[in-house]
Amino acid sequence: MDQFIQRENIGFDFAAWRDGMTEIGFETLDSYDSITIMNDTCFGPLWDIKEHYLKYETDENVDFWGLTNNRETPKSRYTQGFREHIQSYFITFKKSVITSHTFREFWENVKNYTNVQDVIDNYETQVTTKFLDAGFKYDVIFNTVNEDASHMLHADFSFYHPTAILDHKVPFIKVKAIDNNQHIAPYLLEEIAKKSDYPVDLIVSHMSEINFPDFKYLLARKYVQTAAPVSLSDKKIAVHLHVFYVDLLEDFLGAFKNFHFAYDLFITTDNDTKKSEIAAILNQNAKNARIFVTGNIGRDVLPMLKLKEYLSEYDYIGHFHTKKSKEADFWAGESWRNELIDMLIKPADNILANFANDKLGLVIADIPTFFRYNKIVDAWNEHLIAPEMNDLWQKMGMTKTIDFNNFHTFVMSYGTFVWFKYDALKPLFELNLTDNDVPAEPLPQNSILHAIERLLVYIAWNEHYDFRISKNPIDITPFVDNKLYNERGDSAPHTYVDFTHMGGIKGAFKYIFVGPARAVKYIIKRTLEKMTHERKG
Incomplete structure (x- = not known):
């Protein structure tokens, strides 16, 4: 990059292009063989665009070119006031246009509109007409004028027909084409991954940032991947284990032996008797840990939040607890706990290696099998938790807009087992919750703790972090889910x-x-x- 121009965000893309040209100077621009204007409404290049530049630079019948165009219709011509035109997310002007009076006149007269529709009506739909009327000729990589559009709401192929964009190897695909075609987005991403070298993770990351991070087509690409081994010697790692059931402590200490990195262990429990028992077990296993008695309020979540002053000093944090289910101990509690250990504790080396990605802030477990064989999560009951989630969202002072009442269900780490970067969940810690904020046991349904369990992914999203899911190693056919939810x-x-x-x-x-x-x-x-x-x- 030879020059970077920072300006006030006014006038949309056409005003920005105008300011860029003014900053460089039209006399200087005259020395260029071509000038390309484009905006950030698309992903790419999916394919090398060099061949297109070489083709059009030697074509004397083309003075300016783009990627796609919109056709003229009787309605567009006589009602909306525009003719056939290049779509303005990418246009290249050749020297014949650059050195013309028409070029300078057009750009010097661009105004700072505050309504995007004014920009579309006066500039995007008119720029092609302006230069055609001046005697120049244009072309596009994918000429859609004579393409069949009978199955489309409008003949805008860049928006309504992304499959055609890929079939014609248009080098850029619109962001809105992904967002507004979510029913086929998984296949679009798969096609891009197979047919081009463009990193699909960039699309997933951006779409997760600008919209909700848990759309179905995004979830399909959010499994933790095998990462290249990295040194964690420069990272401070903490593990928080809440021990309510002391008899399960040794199971976790055994699972922690899968870690091949240094970490500090923080243990919380609810009374001094258990603290003594925990200390004895740690001594028998030659394991060091800091033990805190945090009371029997808030289950595993509030004890973790009470460690704020300690955990805030660490780069990566693991949060686990000795989970049991008294109602159906083996089938629910033990299977659930063992699967969470298999998903988040045993593969911790690889999970933390994935944290080398600066955008990754949270890793949750996949859905335990108990919740796939049994319909436990009910959309109506989830709806009852939404007000508490919205209330916490406001109390945390979140900047992104979300209304959990509009969600049918939530992506969450069942049981709140999780690995995270402190900054990804910092707003939760900053709430400074106390025992008075949490109901006493027995915990009622739809409590603040249930809300927090469902909020983690979305808190990280608000803090501009993405999440990944650690896959359940127990492979179950999706026909089980189909049977469960279609009764x-x-x-x-x-x-x-x-x-x-x-x-x-x-x-x-x-x-x-x-x-x-x-x-x-x-x-x-x-x-x-x-x-x-x-x-x-």
Whole structure:
């Protein structure tokens, strides 16, 4: 790069191009063989564009060229006021145009519009016409004028037909073409990965930043990949383990032996008796750790947040806890815990190697098998947690706009096992939550802890970090999910009421007893009124 120009963000792309040309000077521009204007609304180049420059530079029948064009229609010509034109996300002007009076006149008269539609109406749709009327000729890499557009809402191939863009090897693909064609986005990304050398991860990273990071087509590319081994000697690594069930401590100490990096171990527990038991087990295993008694409030989450002054000094942090499920201990608790260990503790070397990516701030576990064989997460119940999530979002002072009421479900690390960079979750620590902010045990549903469990991915997103998912090594056919989420119940349709969504037990009581009682009362009242009326008659 020979020159960088920083300017106030006004007037959109055409005003920026105008300012760039003015800064360099039109007399200086006259010395160039070509000038290309483009904006950041696209990804690329997907393919080498050198051949296109060489082709058009030697073609005397072309004075300026672009990637794609929009056709003229009776509506565009007579109602909207534009004719056939090059789409302005990429246009190259040759010397014949650059040295013309028309070129300088056009750019010197570009105004700072505040409405993007004014820019489209006055510049994007008119720039081609301006130079055609001056006698110049244009071409595009993919001429869409005579292409079949009968299946499209509008004949804008760059937006509505990204498959054609790839088929014609147009070097750039619009960002909006990915975002607005999410139903085929997985295949577009796969095609780009197979047919070009462009790093698809750049697309995934950008789309995760400018929109929600958990769209289905993005999730497909968010598994942790095998990374080249890196030295972690310059990184400070902390592991926080909350030990409520002391009998499980040795299982975790054994799993930690998979780490091939130095780390500091922080253990929290709920009382002094357990602290002594933990110290004895650590001594038997020749393991050092700092042990904190944090009380029996907040399960594993609040104890971690209470370690803020310590954990904030570390580059990478792992958070785990001795999980059990009293309701269905082996099938739910043990399988869940063992799978989380397999996903986040045993492959920790590779996970931390992935953190060399500056944009990666969080690694969560894949969905445990128990939640694939059993429908535990219900969209309506998730909806009940959304207000608490929105409230926390506001309290953390987040800058990105999101309304969790609009989500059907959330991408989360089931059980809050997680690896993270402190800055990725810093707003959560900065809340400085205390015991008074968290309900006592037994923990009710839809509590602040359930909200935090679901918020981690989105907090990292707000802090401009992406996340990755550590794959569950237990491979289950997706037909299991298909069976689970496509059940119609009995062979005959029936109506049922889920009282969870009507206020729990109180709602059930009102539905079963109060409602019918009021109906009977109303019928008796109306009957008595009718009888009284008949007597008077």
